[in-house]
Amino acid sequence: MEDKAKRLKAASRRIGPSAHEEGDRLPPGQSLTDRFPILHIGEVPRYELDTWTLRVFGEVEEEQTFTYADLLQLPRVQSVSDIHCVTRWSKFDTVWEGVRFRDLLAAVSPKKDAGYVMIHADPDYETNLPLTELMGDDVLLAYHYDGKPLTPKHGWPIRLVVPQLYFWKSAKWIRGIEFMKEDRQGFWENHGFHNEADPFKEERFSEEEYEMPEDEWKYCDYD
């Protein structure tokens, strides 16, 4: 208890969002961190920028492969977002730069009945989203975090950022975007995580009995 009191005191002295703002912005069951935890399965992939590609395929008029240089040609935007991980950490005001998913769409023309997207990422990661979740102003194929290129552990050279959903939907090291007529489950969605993943509705798991220790993220790597 004493520890908790100390923590709360320290929190109220922290420069940052006011308690009121926190109440509105912090989804239920989450706690704020100023650090940036690193979570993924498998080894951090290595790439040469010259040979890195992003393949767009499935229900599109024409399959396309983008190079890193191609993505840099698309409009560059900055967005400031709050992010929320299902392991219960949230981080406010994260600053990203990259290409809006929506602006990439203008370059690929998905077919009319392509309502769903599977994001393919290294190493062997997939996550699924309805296309509508990807159309927002702050949904980016991001190459910068906090004014600098992504670090390898946070997804260099390109990661997806979908801030309105739990962060497992924000795939790091993305390599493919597959448009689909019907929804299909990605890696975590297939392993007991919720298909929709809205943090304000606490859509964490698809089965009530799924066990995730509340402090799991505190033991992970940070930078």
Ligand SMILES: Nc1nc2c(c(=O)[nH]1)N[C@H]1C(S)=C(S)[C@@H](COP(=O)(O)O)O[C@H]1N2
């Ligand atoms: N390719 C890939 N992307 C991934 C993951 C992964 O295992 N592989 N983990 C996801 C999960 S569960 C989270 S919480 C975030 C963590 O991103 P961060 O390490 O930059 O905080 O990445 C997501 N993107």
Ligand SMILES: [Mo]
């Ligand atoms: Mo996560």
